[in-house]
Amino acid sequence: xxxxxxxxxxxxxxxxxxxxxxxxxxxxxxxxxxxxxxxxxxxxxxxxxxxxxxxxxxxxxxxxxxxxxxxxxxxxxxxxxxxxxxxxxxxxxxxxxxxxxxxxxxxxxxxxxxxxxxxxxxxxxxxxxxxxxxxxxxxxxxxxxxxxxxxxxxxxxxxxxxxxxxxxxxxxxxxxxxxxxxxxxxxxxxxxxxxxxxxxxxxxxxxxxxxxxxxxxxxxxxxxxxxxxxxxxxxxxxxxxxxxxxxxxxxxxxxxxxxxxxxxxxxxxxxxxxxxxx
Amino acid sequence: xxxxxxxxxxxxxxxxxxxxxxxxxxxxxxxxxxxxxxxxxxxxxxxxxxxxxxxxxxxxxxxxxxxxxxxxxxxxxxxxxxxxxxxxxxxxxxxxxxxxxxxxxxxxxxxxxxxxxxxxxxxxxxxxxxxxxxxxxxxxxxxxxxxxxxxxxxxxxxxxxxxxxxxxxxxxxxxxxxxxxxxxxxxxxxxxxxxxxxxxxxxxxxxxxxxxxxxxxxxxxxxxxxxxxxxxxxxxxxxxxxx
Numbered sequence: 001x002x003x004x005x006x007x008x009x010x011x012x013x014x015x016x017x018x019x020x021x022x023x024x025x026x027x028x029x030x031x032x033x034x035x036x037x038x039x040x041x042x043x044x045x046x047x048x049x050x051x052x053x054x055x056x057x058x059x060x061x062x063x064x065x066x067x068x069x070x071x072x073x074x075x076x077x078x079x080x081x082x083x084x085x086x087x088x089x090x091x092x093x094x095x096x097x098x099x100x101x102x103x104x105x106x107x108x109x110x111x112x113x114x115x116x117x118x119x120x121x122x123x124x125x126x127x128x129x130x131x132x133x134x135x136x137x138x139x140x141x142x143x144x145x146x147x148x149x150x151x152x153x154x155x156x157x158x159x160x161x162x163x164x165x166x167x168x169x170x171x172x173x174x175x176x177x178x179x180x181x182x183x184x185x186x187x188x189x190x191x192x193x194x195x196x197x198x199x200x201x202x203x204x205x206x207x208x209x210x211x212x213x214x215x216x217x218x219x220x221x222x223x224x225x226x227x228x229x230x231x232x233x234x235x236x237x238x239x240x241x242x243x244x245x246x247x248x249x250x251x252x253x254x255x256x257x258x259x260x261x262x263x264x265x266x267x268x269x270x271x272x273x274x275x276x277x278x
Numbered sequence: 279x280x281x282x283x284x285x286x287x288x289x290x291x292x293x294x295x296x297x298x299x300x301x302x303x304x305x306x307x308x309x310x311x312x313x314x315x316x317x318x319x320x321x322x323x324x325x326x327x328x329x330x331x332x333x334x335x336x337x338x339x340x341x342x343x344x345x346x347x348x349x350x351x352x353x354x355x356x357x358x359x360x361x362x363x364x365x366x367x368x369x370x371x372x373x374x375x376x377x378x379x380x381x382x383x384x385x386x387x388x389x390x391x392x393x394x395x396x397x398x399x400x401x402x403x404x405x406x407x408x409x410x411x412x413x414x415x416x417x418x419x420x421x422x423x424x425x426x427x428x429x430x431x432x433x434x435x436x437x438x439x440x441x442x443x444x445x446x447x448x449x450x451x452x453x454x455x456x457x458x459x460x461x462x463x464x465x466x467x468x469x470x471x472x473x474x475x476x477x478x479x480x481x482x483x484x485x486x487x488x489x490x491x492x493x494x495x496x497x498x499x500x501x502x503x504x505x506x507x508x509x510x511x512x513x514x515x516x517x518x519x520x521x
Contacts, residue, residue, distance in 0.1 A: 011520075045363075048363060048366060048367040049366050049367060050362075050363050050366050050367070050520075050521050051519065051520055051521070052517075052518075052519045052520075054519070067366065067372060067515070067516050068371070068372070068516060070369040070370075070371060071369070073367060073368060073369045074369040076367055077367070078363065078367045080360060080363055082360050083359075083360075084359065084360035084361055084363045084364055085359065085361055085364070086355065086359060086361045087359060088291075088294065089290070093290055096286075097283070097286075097287055097364075098364065098368075100282075100283040100286060101280075101283055101364065101365065101368035101369075101370045102368055102369060102370075103279060103369070103370075145364075
């Protein structure tokens, strides 16, 4: 279980994360959503202890997470937004370094590395240096590296950024599989449909503050399950309704440029982020 | 265990860049040898100048080799590649990471010194390099590897690493008992230069090379530097808010 208590991070006068408190249950697939600069990556960086909070605390299974907390860190693996790997190391070396940092026996490192690289379709490139990999291959390698140590908690910061649609779907399937093995996953993403498809619960943050926290379905219901989109002079305008009849009645009153559809998590996101920005 | 992991990684880097590292270790000392030792033939304290120069160059390359191996590498890992994140989140105790870097950096300095010792075989007749000399080289390398760690944690941009080289390493190379004795410096300035680690390392290696005792003062000065810089680097990796 991950628990953030009043987590705050300031950079000079700028507050990136502002009193964020939330709990993520063991085995939960949890999404952290927010517009650019909302504080998602800063939160992940504090969970990976690269950044220390200005105030507030993080607890992993009831014990405080610090840079010296090896027992808690043993449970964590992070996939960062950037390709955080030595560019001049080969795939085999990247995997071995990771295994050694987590005290894995060499035989085990070799066996699991071979399995994971094969699974990710990277086996034939295992002697290639990171510098010579495509963006998608680097992403896959980062996932292999994180899964090598069989973490209890996986922190993912925009894991599918820059991936094509097919690779993204493959990644979703992979993440679902590991989550089914009771791995707790914290995901930050720009792709709202990704969070809707994968996450048990999502938290929406904006300007470092928690705006909403619930299951995707509850958040959608709260906004209204049906949406009517109208194209007017000021652009696209969406109106949300809790019942289909209500939405149809509204649709009948409007002109021909309107359409009825199911509300998505993206509507909740836009409502949440847009309201704050305007 | 964490120390072995860091040393393994350093070995991987060394093996891959063996030729580049070796050539880089040779170039500037070789230039100094040719210009000051062979080109401008002179004497120091009644001895050929090259006998004064070689121990100084050996001390200097342990400094540049160790500092260079860590400063550039760590700055790139921390600021550009973000590869330090992998270490920060791992259960490997961070003090072991620091110690591994210091030992690895020192060994790189020692390797650079060995390259110079091999290159100067034809011109350093009568100079003694023994276990004590190597101990001083290792200690000097550890001090400068630790200094490199501290500075790389302070670096704000990728281009800060070469600046540290210009502001700290280059002046020390010329002033700290490498090319001329600190005895000839004016009072006040001399005392400042003499407490710098390279001055002590050069002096001690030179004493051993001439068959004299290196004394205890130099060891004390190097140990004090090592403890102070080591403590700062450990403090940074555990306490620095934004790594």
